[in-house]
Amino acid sequence: MEKKRNISMAVIRRLPKYHRYLGDLIRNEVDRISSKELGERIGFTASQIRQDLNCFGDFGQQGYGYNVKDLYAQISNILGLSRDYKIVIIGAGNIGQALANYSNFESFGFDIDAIFDVNPKLIGIKIRDVEIRDIDTLDSYIKENDVSIAILCVPGRAAQSVCDTLAENGIKAIWNFAPVDLNVPDGIVIENVHLIDSLLTITCLLNEKTEK
């Protein structure tokens, strides 16, 4: 199958949603689905679906629809789920510990390899068999273990300095939960989960509604 690459960020952001819905269809033993029906479930138009899925190959068949298992497998592959990733968590506070314990990661084959913190009281404690290490050993760990993804759960004031250490030692991606934006060299993937920003979107919309 010929793959057309250079998928836009907008499509990439929709792919996990396709993956979720197709996984549900497989669990419900649905073998094939039309773009129209898939669209109705996901909340996209049929033409949006066809356009998105066309971006990375010729999946559908006119009059037959999509083979659910094939499409799921292809999207899993494009999402990089057929590979392993070394993942570390930095900051073993509330959010860091919750993510270390988050069982949904395992169902996708994601394992946390190491956790780092600055607090001597936490260093040495294990979360699900993964030991919390001294953040002073972060640089050598990243370099020696070829870590791909760092989950950054440190306070905002510490985030840029930890980010610099990660960048200098060859990190490939940072999943940032700190409530700041990070400066990183080109080529490092940054994905922010700005919780407060998300909550403020809600309060803004609630406020708008009341004022109207």
Place this chain on the structure above:
Amino acid sequence: MEKKRNISMAVIRRLPKYHRYLGDLIRNEVDRISSKELGERIGFTASQIRQDLNCFGDFGQQGYGYNVKDLYAQISNILGLSRDYKIVIIGAGNIGQALANYSNFESFGFDIDAIFDVNPKLIGIKIRDVEIRDIDTLDSYIKENDVSIAILCVPGRAAQSVCDTLAENGIKAIWNFAPVDLNVPDGIVIENVHLIDSLLTITCLLNEKTEK
């Protein structure tokens, strides 16, 4: 000051970021800033900034720039930060507990009023002085206490049913951490934090880079 309403979702999503950067400027004792300089800090163009801020009033002055404190106060107001919100957490698992303990909420004046769970072992335990209640009492609590925002941290399979209970009892907004999309009646604000979708965006981009 005349306010122009009907702000687009795209602008609403950028507002918390403006709020964050303006807060930093105030802490750094910066009194005024041009759209150009603000743009450079935030990573938007000056014309984008002017266009965004024009949406809800005439903030800037030609040749003077923005008064940082005024703009911050106005944006705080538009974000609904001058009001109080009754907030509950449903699901006291890893993510629910982490959010109940998340100190950043307090700095924005957000308090959690109640936590609910289905697990008898958790019911009665307190997190930061907020008791975990039996989820069977959720419906009456929402109705009687005029709760605005529910933070949904239950497993995916339970999310829709809890969401229905919330909707039937007059919830105004749901901040959804469950890894599913929810069907809600019109008029209820839904904001999703789909953690796995966010992580899969990272693996997709890492995978794309390796294949190129």
